[in-house]
Amino acid sequence: EPEVTQTPSHQVTQMGQEVILRCVPISNHLYFYWYRQILGQKVEFLVSFYNNEISEKSEIFDDQFSVERPDGSNFTLKIRSTKLEDSAMYFCASSEERTQYFGPGTRLLVL
Amino acid sequence: KNEVEQSPQNLTAQEGEFITINCSYSVGISALHWLQQHPGGGIVSLFMLSSGKKKHGRLIATINIQEKHSSLHITASHPRDSAVYICAVYGPGGGADGLTFGKGTHLIIQP
Numbered sequence: 001e002p003e004v005t006q007t008p009s010h011q012v013t014q015m016g017q018e019v020i021l022r023c024v025p026i027s028n029h030l031y032f033y034w035y036r037q038i039l040g041q042k043v044e045f046l047v048s049f050y051n052n053e054i055s056e057k058s059e060i061f062d063d064q065f066s067v068e069r070p071d072g073s074n075f076t077l078k079i080r081s082t083k084l085e086d087s088a089m090y091f092c093a094s095s096e097e098r099t100q101y102f103g104p105g106t107r108l109l110v111l
Numbered sequence: 112k113n114e115v116e117q118s119p120q121n122l123t124a125q126e127g128e129f130i131t132i133n134c135s136y137s138v139g140i141s142a143l144h145w146l147q148q149h150p151g152g153g154i155v156s157l158f159m160l161s162s163g164k165k166k167h168g169r170l171i172a173t174i175n176i177q178e179k180h181s182s183l184h185i186t187a188s189h190p191r192d193s194a195v196y197i198c199a200v201y202g203p204g205g206g207a208d209g210l211t212f213g214k215g216t217h218l219i220i221q222p
Contacts, residue, residue, distance in 0.1 A: 031208060043154070043197065045209030056209055089152050098142055098201070100210065102154040 001025045003075035012109045021077045021106045023092030031046050032075045033093040033100060034067065036060070043091065048107055083109045099100065117198050117213040127220055130185040132216045134198030137179065141201045144210060145172050145183050150193040157183070157196075179214040188220045 013019050021071040025032050047057040047067055054067065066078045069092045075094075079086055087110045093100040114137040124130055129157040142161040148154050150155070158165050158172040160181075165172050169188075185192055195217050199210040 010202040035210075037152075042214045043199070043210075045211065048209050058209065091154060099156060099159040100144065102146075104151075104153045104203060107152070 002036070004092055006090075006103035006106050008080050008106060010107045010109075011106065015084055015110055016081050019082055019108065021079075021080050021090050021092075021108070023075045023077070023094075023103055024073050025075055025092070025094030026096075026101060029094035031055075031093075031095045031097075031100075031103075032069070033069075034077045035093065035102075036088040036092045037086075037105075038088045039089065045085055046077070075076065076100050079108075082108075084110050085111050112138065113200055113202070113211045113214055115198055115200055115213040116213055117196075118214050121217045121218060121219075123219045123221065125199065126189055128188050128220075130188050130192070130220075131182045132196050132198075132218070134181045134183070135179055136198075136200050136211075137190045138178070139176070140209070143174055143181050143201070144199040145181070146199060147195040148197055148215065150194075154197070181189065184211055185218075190222050193219050 007022045032049040035043050037043045045058050047061045049067055054105045064080050068076050089105045089107050091105045092103040116135050118133045130187050144159050145157040146154050146159055164215040170188045171184040197215040198213040202208040
């Protein structure tokens, strides 16, 4: 069964460093999403992407964040200058029309 | 902004019991997801529904759009059902909408 994959599974970085989180959505899906979950809190929407552009973004998704679909398969989330409060689990999801399928997540720890 | 409330926050039950988890939201939606999150963090989609009722194995989900309420039921509960169950709602738009999540219900089924 097709699934969304994410790499790396864990990443530790120093405050101020740039990180790139990678996702491979399900191949025939058209919509792509990033969410984050700070430890002990609910999942929060960051951004959605369709037709090679951002469709919707939350107030969390500020200028420090960017997304890209550099080729036909990968979907990336870049955090330019990480802060301590960026420590969270980041989930990628994709959908063909409506039902979203989630990747296993990348646990990011900013020190 | 949609407010998604789940109840109960925590639920401990004995194996075999019938489980009900409730979700209410403040603003009209186009569809709703029930998701399952295991201790490792991964999120699995259980149901996506926009009206009526859906059944999959021992799981049943219902939604009342007019009352802005959905329920997830588990029949003949089993310890492997222990997880966090999350309700998440779509906005009124199309497939590019990000989900708004509830805080989740922590379910423990004791043998």
